[in-house]
Amino acid sequence: MEQLNLFVKSIFIDNMIFAYFLGMCSYLAVSKNVKTALGLGAAVTFMLVVTIPLNYLLDKYVLQEGALIEGVDLGFLGLIMFIAVIASATQLVEMVVEKFAPALYNSLGIFLPLIAVNCAILGGALFMQQREFTNVGEATIYGFGSGLGWLIAIVGLAAIREKIAYSNIPPALRGVGITFIITGLMGIAFMSFLGIKL
Amino acid sequence: MLSKRNKEVLFNPLSNDNPVLVQILGICSALAVTVKLEPAIVMGLSVIVVLSFSNVIISLMRKTIPTSIRIIVQLVVVAALVIMVQQFLQAFSYDVSKQLSVFVGLIITNCILMGRLEAFALNNKPWPSFLDGVGNGLGYMIVLVIIAFFRELLGSGTLFGLTVIPNWCYEHGYMNNGLMILPPMALITAACIIWVHRSRNKDLQEKSN
Secondary structure, three states: OHHHHHHHHHHHHOOOOOOOOOOHHHHHHOOOOHHHHHHHHHHHHHHHHHHHHHHHHHHHHHHOOOOOOOOOOOHHHHHHHHHHHHHHHHHHHHHHHHHHOHHHHHHHHHHOHHHHHOHHHHHHHHHHHHHOOOOHHHHHHHHHHHHHHHHHHHHHHHHHHHHHHHOOOOHHHOOHHHHHHHHHHHHHHHHHHOOOOO | OOOHHHHHHHHHHHOOOOOOOOOOOOHHHHHHOOOOHHHHHHHHHHHHHHHHHHHHHHHHOOOOOOHHHHHHHHHHHHHHHHHHHHHHHHHHOHHHHHHHHHHHHHHHHOHHHHHHHHHOHHHOOHHHHHHHHHHHHHHHHHHHHHHHHHHHHHHHOEEOOEEOOOHHHHHOOOOOOHHHHOHHHHHHHHHHHHHHHHHHOHHHOOOOO
16 A cells, blocks of 8 residues: 555655756657657656666665674765766666667657756655655655656646647747646646645 | 957857857856845856866866766765865855855756866867856856846845845835745756847747747
């Protein structure tokens, strides 16, 4: 039950985009159609599921005070260790996608390498550290949930953008401008989930 | 030193090729640090320093970095510079560094850095790369300052922490708009800036939605 609560909470209430505004760059740029958005959302979810448990183990057995060597606190290395894990995992995924799904690789363009600097991934690791989960399973559930929340947000935005293709928008707002406003309104709507508990 | 091309590299990012408004990079931190003006300016300066020096370092190493591990090399360079900036802020302006603590760390994941390193520093000599870093950092800072100005003025009625809305306004029923402090309004403020910017630069307007 607690796991289910954590899962739902990380999707809707602590949504990466609407509650913390993490990973906005790729969110805004790769949401022109649902198919590409789904691809990137799946990539981000996958990266979160892979890197959060890895970073959890790293945090628990290496970085925390006295974990590796008695009386030594390696906490200051946290940021660079997390980034190293995330960057190497991203490079691996990039090579796999380029080899097995070249069409997806072409449509994601520069944003595939940019997953390494997607704030959602590093932010996920930092939040995981902050919440002090008791075991690696909870950390994995949290990673999967926040990835799914990110995927819902980007697919929702892409669907809205496909629909507004037929609307008459002031020329200067077309593209990025209207996307910002839609995201702002979606953010205000998602604020209504605040405080819900299962 | 400042040939025609270098001038373009330095000044284009301020308006025509602005990293936030046109290239849509670095939005995450632009939202988070713009509730007040002071952290926005310090954040802008930190990004200028990290961006220009990481551009120079990557540009100097561009011929020796194997393509398959370039992301890790770039991130290590950026992370080292960010840690230096963080230590500097803690030593010389402790109060601001307390306000910014998390966001200075998040400069590592600022998309402008990766975007400029991938798109410019990997193919250009150190001096133009330095100018590119300064130009893009300044472009980022200008947008942050504009957003923070409106959010602080309308959300808290202050600028740099000093009250600017006179007391008689409040007595006659004026209220601070609490919504301006919340993250969604940062997006909508940014959208208004883009609207004004693109109305003035017609060639930046997009044909489709």
